Amino acid sequence: MAPRKIIIDTDPGQDDAVAILLALGSPDEIEVLGITAVAGNVPLALTAKNSLMVCELAGKVDVPVYAGCKAPLGRELVTAEHVHGKTGLDGPTLPDPVMQLTEGHAVDFIIETLRREKSGTVTLCPLGPLTNIATALQKAPDIADRIAEIVLMGGAYFEVGNITPAAEFNIHVDPQAADIIFKYGGMITVMPLDVTHKALVTKERNDAFRALGTPVGIAVAEMTEFFERFDKEKYGSLGAPLHDPCVTAYLIKPELFKGRFVNVEIETQSELTMGMTVADWWGVSGRTPNATFMGNIDVDGFFALLTERIGRL
Numbered sequence: 001m002a003p004r005k006i007i008i009d010t011d012p013g014q015d016d017a018v019a020i021l022l023a024l025g026s027p028d029e030i031e032v033l034g035i036t037a038v039a040g041n042v043p044l045a046l047t048a049k050n051s052l053m054v055c056e057l058a059g060k061v062d063v064p065v066y067a068g069c070k071a072p073l074g075r076e077l078v079t080a081e082h083v084h085g086k087t088g089l090d091g092p093t094l095p096d097p098v099m100q101l102t103e104g105h106a107v108d109f110i111i112e113t114l115r116r117e118k119s120g121t122v123t124l125c126p127l128g129p130l131t132n133i134a135t136a137l138q139k140a141p142d143i144a145d146r147i148a149e150i151v152l153m154g155g156a157y158f159e160v161g162n163i164t165p166a167a168e169f170n171i172h173v174d175p176q177a178a179d180i181i182f183k184y185g186g187m188i189t190v191m192p193l194d195v196t197h198k199a200l201v202t203k204e205r206n207d208a209f210r211a212l213g214t215p216v217g218i219a220v221a222e223m224t225e226f227f228e229r230f231d232k233e234k235y236g237s238l239g240a241p242l243h244d245p246c247v248t249a250y251l252i253k254p255e256l257f258k259g260r261f262v263n264v265e266i267e268t269q270s271e272l273t274m275g276m277t278v279a280d281w282w283g284v285s286g287r288t289p290n291a292t293f294m295g296n297i298d299v300d301g302f303f304a305l306l307t308e309r310i311g312r313l
């Protein structure tokens, strides 16, 4: 079977980096057409630079990386240095990139790629705020029918918020963009905190990354060792939650995840619950289902896949 063509939209972020590495280490299943950076965990200049650094760490210097939107559609940018560090990729010492950004705006790359590739063959994989994807849909409504699927990390239901009591970070940063995505009309698969908070890098799992003994394995161990602090302090977690790698793992082994096809709508009015993903998990609203909202993960299978693929780089 031909590898699945994807665009990774991202705000690296240590967990974004691991998600990108998993994709780049799986060429039989995934063809990364390009990486589009968006402002989120840290400002755009850093998420773009970090995207380049991750491609170089993987030895995949031919992947086009584009800079995208530097602010949410209708709100001030909120960043997460308190989780990811000043650079957004604290932990390992990685060299400044030699690779350059590819000329052009990320939004135009998304539109042009969807118009060029056969309709229904390109999957969008947003790992950060949804600003780039929403802007592309606003600028070129014709692309909506050409998207194979949007597989995103964001939102929460049983887990509720990690940045406010009600909202998960990616959705909270740009709720207006998320609202556009959840109304685009095509296939959506959501990896919420309900799943990603189960994908924890325990010491044993971190030791397994380090035991790979490769520059990539050691860098992943150092990344996850750094960004675990926030969740350990807040939730008493046993390690860093690998939010974004759930997206790329789903593309390779969807059977690792279980969820429900439900209605998901985004709070965009109330400041109290701004950015909440109102997932009708129990089917009580009568609203039409629009997304597969994941609720469970085979954690051992996830880490076995991740460690094996990281080991290939």
Ligand code: RIB
Binding pocket: 011, 013, 014, 015, 016, 040, 041, 127, 128, 129, 153, 162, 168, 169, 170, 243, 244
């Ligand atoms: O809430 C977790 C999400 O916010 C992840 O994508 C992480 O990288 C941050 O962007």
Ligand code: CA
Binding pocket: 010, 011, 012, 013, 015, 016, 040, 041, 127, 128, 244
């Ligand atoms: Ca992210």
